[in-house]
Amino acid sequence: MRQVIDRLPGSKIREVANAGLGRPDVLPFWFGESDEPTPTFIRDAAVRSLNDGETFYAHNLGLPALREALSAYVSSLHRPVVADRIAVTSSGVNALMLAMQALAGPGDEVVAVVPVWPNLTAQPAILGASVKRVSLKVVQGAWQLDLAALLDAVTTKTTVLLVNAPNNPTGWTLTRAEQQAILAHCRRTGTWIVADEVYERVYFKPDAHCAPSFGETGRLAAPSFLDIAESDDRLVVAHSFSKSFLMTGWRLGWLVLPPGLVEAMGKLIEFNTSCAPVFVQRAGLAALAGAADFVPGLVERLRHCRDTLLPQLAALPGVQVATPEGGMYAFFRVEGQDDSLAFAKRLVTEAGLGLAPGAAFGNEAEGWLRWCFASHDPGRLTQGVERLRSFLGL
Ligand SMILES: Cc1ncc(COP(=O)(O)O)c(C=O)c1O
Numbered sequence: 001m002r003q004v005i006d007r008l009p010g011s012k013i014r015e016v017a018n019a020g021l022g023r024p025d026v027l028p029f030w031f032g033e034s035d036e037p038t039p040t041f042i043r044d045a046a047v048r049s050l051n052d053g054e055t056f057y058a059h060n061l062g063l064p065a066l067r068e069a070l071s072a073y074v075s076s077l078h079r080p081v082v083a084d085r086i087a088v089t090s091s092g093v094n095a096l097m098l099a100m101q102a103l104a105g106p107g108d109e110v111v112a113v114v115p116v117w118p119n120l121t122a123q124p125a126i127l128g129a130s131v132k133r134v135s136l137k138v139v140q141g142a143w144q145l146d147l148a149a150l151l152d153a154v155t156t157k158t159t160v161l162l163v164n165a166p167n168n169p170t171g172w173t174l175t176r177a178e179q180q181a182i183l184a185h186c187r188r189t190g191t192w193i194v195a196d197e198v199y200e201r202v203y204f205k206p207d208a209h210c211a212p213s214f215g216e217t218g219r220l221a222a223p224s225f226l227d228i229a230e231s232d233d234r235l236v237v238a239h240s241f242s243k244s245f246l247m248t249g250w251r252l253g254w255l256v257l258p259p260g261l262v263e264a265m266g267k268l269i270e271f272n273t274s275c276a277p278v279f280v281q282r283a284g285l286a287a288l289a290g291a292a293d294f295v296p297g298l299v300e301r302l303r304h305c306r307d308t309l310l311p312q313l314a315a316l317p318g319v320q321v322a323t324p325e326g327g328m329y330a331f332f333r334v335e336g337q338d339d340s341l342a343f344a345k346r347l348v349t350e351a352g353l354g355l356a357p358g359a360a361f362g363n364e365a366e367g368w369l370r371w372c373f374a375s376h377d378p379g380r381l382t383q384g385v386e387r388l389r390s391f392l393g394l
Contacts, residue, residue: 004125011118012341012360020348027384028354030344032117032168032328033248034302034374038283039294042245045286049279058275060266062088062254066281069288070254074239077200078226085231085257087265088281090273092198092240092253097123098268099194099236100160102261104129108159111191113150115143115361115368117168120196124160132158135364136172142322143170143331147178156189164196166203166222169361169370170331171324173203176223183228183235192234195225198253201244201295204303205325220299222326232258243328244295245287252276252284301376302328308378309371312385316394328374331358331365334392338367351391353384 013030020026037043061067064083071083089095096119104110106128112121114133121131134153136143154161161182165174174182186193203222229235240253257265269275287294309330310323321332337343340357347353358368373381 004128008122008126009118013356015341016344016348016357017354019345020352020354023352026348026352026354027380027387029372029375029381029384030354030356030370032372033242034246034328034376036246036374036376038246038250039290041290041294042247042283042287046250046279046283049282054278054282056278058278058281060269060275061262062086062276063278063281063285066285066288069285073288073291074226074256077221078224079229081226081231081256084262085259087255087257087262087269088276088284089253089255089269090276091251092196092238092242093119094251094273095238095240095253095255096120096194096196098265098272099238099255100124100127100129101268101272102264103192103194103236104160109157110160110162111150111153111158112162113145113164113167115167115169115358115365116162116164117196118360118362120162120164121362124162129159133362133364135362136167136170140322141320141332143167143172145172145174145178147181151181151185154185154189154191158189158191160192160194161186162194162196164198166199166324166326168199168327169329169356169358169365169368171322171327171329173205173222173325176228179223179225179228183225183233186234190234192236193225195235195237197222197224197226197237198240198243199327200224200239202299202302202328203326204299204306220296226256232260234258236261241284241287244291244298246298247283247287250280250283252280302374305373305375305378305381306330309373309381309385312382313371313388316385316389316392318392318394328372330371330373331368332371333358333368340365340367340369344369347388347391351387353387353391 067083110124318335344357356370358365
């Protein structure tokens with residue numbers, strides 16, 4: 001086996017979850033998904049497709065109808081993107097891996113803004129690239145970008161800049177001004193930007209400095225590189241159906257690519273998965289057709305979850321936390337608890353509270369905990385806070 005694979009760290013979130021999976025008394029907030037199932041109108045489309053016998057291989061880059069629908073959807077939120085620039089993938093994580101395979105290999109330098117969902121930094125490492133980490137900084141409990149440090153880190157030797165905003169786990173979101181500075185800098189250094197924007201719709205903070213994009217009424221998204229980039233910029237944007245449509249188990253995502261990368265991406269998809277399953281793509285088509293009716297309501301429910309959890313957490317003595325602008329996570333630390341893995345394991349076994357340890361997202365986040373607040377029942381969040389309070393003896 002290649003040494004790099006042997007040395008890959010196991011998931012610390014799994015390590016905590018394994019201590020509590022199957023225990024009905026545990027409140028699980030450790031994984032990045034809602035406890036609400038996929039809406040029926042989406043599931044029905046997949047069932048219809050299966051009943052119609054759509055069980056065969058399909059186009060590498062996705063069903064033409066889905067690429068067209070994605071083009072219309074993306075263009076309704078951002079600058080126009082033609083269907084030819086879209087590749088349908090088998091999940092967001094697959095989209096990110098394909099982007100990395102296309103761009104980075106042994107000898108290449110990838111700069112990553114961290115802390116971040118660990119898959120993002122593992123992928124270039126698996127491919128043999130080196131990863132330089134640039135950490136967000138904590139200012140009054142909120143994680144913020146040190147733009148100067150990031151621009152210093154990205155040089156003509158940097159092949160790819162990897163940035164996830166809205167960010168998992170911190171909730172940090174890029175401002176328009178930061179995006180502009182990053183894009184201008186990467187144009188100068190010749191660096192590719194791989195932007196993970198899977199949480200773009202899970203965005204709560206429309207305000208002037210972020211200049212969020214408004215498409216048709218009710219369709220709000222976080223600032224995106226697709227609002228400012230030209231089609232031939234070195235920019236690849238990774239997306240997913242998982243978060244905005246409650247479709248984590250379906251494994252469906254997409255990439256927005258510059259025209260020059262599309263043909264190569266078709267080949268890479270052939271050699272990775274060949275295509276996304278047709279019935280899953282039909283579900284994706286239904287999701288997009290219902291997006292204007294479904295997504296704003298989901299975001300409102302998530303906002304309610306956020307606004308239920310955050311004030312209660314913030315009110316606990318010794319807890320440091322900031323209200324996230326996007327994403328579905330509260331990221332917080334408890335005074336005196338510096339070993340996040342040990343703390344998260346004790347919370348599961350002794351308090352029945354399942355959270356993700358900050359260390360899972362990099363050493364920069366050691367001492368922090370991630371709490372996924374996406375739930376059909378915000379009462380469970382209040383119950384969770386009570387468990388934390390009593391565990392801490394408050
Ligand atoms: C930042 C980030 N990017 C990408 C993904 C991938 O989502 P999926 O593979 O379910 O589409 C996730 C999932 O948690 C994520 O948090």
